[in-house]
Amino acid sequence: MYNKATTNKRVLVTGGAGFLGSHLCDRFIAEGYHVIAMDNLITGNLRNIEHLFHLPQFEFYNCDVSKFVHVPGNLDYILHFASPASPIDYLKIPIQTLKVGSLGTHNLLGLARAKKARILVASTSEIYGDPHVHPQNEDYWGNVNPIGPRGVYDEAKRFQEAITMAYHTFHGLETRIVRIFNTYGPRMRLNDGRALPAFVGQAIRGEDLTVFGDGSQTRSFCYVDDLVEGIYRLLLSDYVYPVNIGNPDEITIKEFAEEIIKLTGTSQKIIYKPLPTDDPKQRRPDISRAKEILGWEPKISRSEGLKVTYDYFKNLPSEELKTEPKEFSNYSK
Incomplete structure (x- = not known):
């Protein structure tokens, strides 16, 4: 390699x-x-x-x-x-x-x-x-x-x-x-509290997916x-x-949770908890500067990347799959 x-x-x-x-x-x-x-x-x-x-x-x-x-x-x-x-x-x-x-x-x-x-x-x-x-x-x-x-x-x-x-x-x-x-991608820590690993970890453990706020906050x-x-x-x-x-393809946290449920084939539902303090309501990059100066823009679709990432999480040691953080949120990365 x-x-x-x-x-x-x-x-x-x-x-x-x-x-x-x-x-x-x-x-x-x-x-x-x-x-x-x-x-x-x-x-x-x-x-x-x-x-x-x-x-x-x-x-x-x-x-x-x-x-x-x-x-x-x-x-x-x-x-x-x-x-x-x-x-x-x-x-x-x-x-x-x-x-x-x-x-x-x-x-x-x-x-x-x-x-x-x-x-x-x-x-x-x-x-x-x-x-x-x-x-x-x-x-x-x-x-x-x-x-x-x-x-x-x-x-x-x-x-x-x-x-x-x-x-x-x-x-x-x-x-x-x-x-x-x-x-996101392989090598993220499953239980580090960020939205994707939190959702996937809950899905793998057969738990309901926790969304903070009403799920209308967005991430990219x-x-x-x-x-x-x-x-x-x-x-x-x-x-x-x-x-x-970053990727300017914006999605709400609720929609993202639904994507994870579909990806993992679980039957869990979404539950809601209060929004954490100072949680950003919107997050989407303007990448005009990266396009102009670096000739860069993302190439890998979310569906493609999520599949690879989910496969990585599924193959983690069983003890890691069973562990969950005391508290997590869907804010930040």
């Missing part, structure tokens, strides 16, 4: 054992890079990258980037994807979430400067908050509650963008910023391979300002 590295370029992927980070490791290995994955494994899982361990062009560092980062040798690129990304995680570890977005980003920007490397940081559609502009474009500043339960994640990402641009303008560092919208789901392609193009582009990467 993987060939020996055909380039001497080296890339560091923080959060490399996570959902998105592991797929990025795969992509850069396939492109012939030497890949260094870094993760403290709070939410990442070595299972996501164990298929790479035998490769001479792959390394793994168990490291908390919020404390200190050291990588021997040269680096050409850094992709900073180390951060809790689901409500379950960042509500459980709020301080660590803030630290990885601030101290961790600062450390990695310093490393990029020392190594003269280009750095791409993973921001999020959550910086738009509960938006007053729809669809969301990169010029919209957002509607975020900094002291609400989601503030630890939203504001960490907003600070991350600010310090990244400061390093670019003040130090001349080569930086890229990707604003990631709802993404992008398959992970499409997202990785957009990120790869952005990293290698000359564009320094934020770029939305």
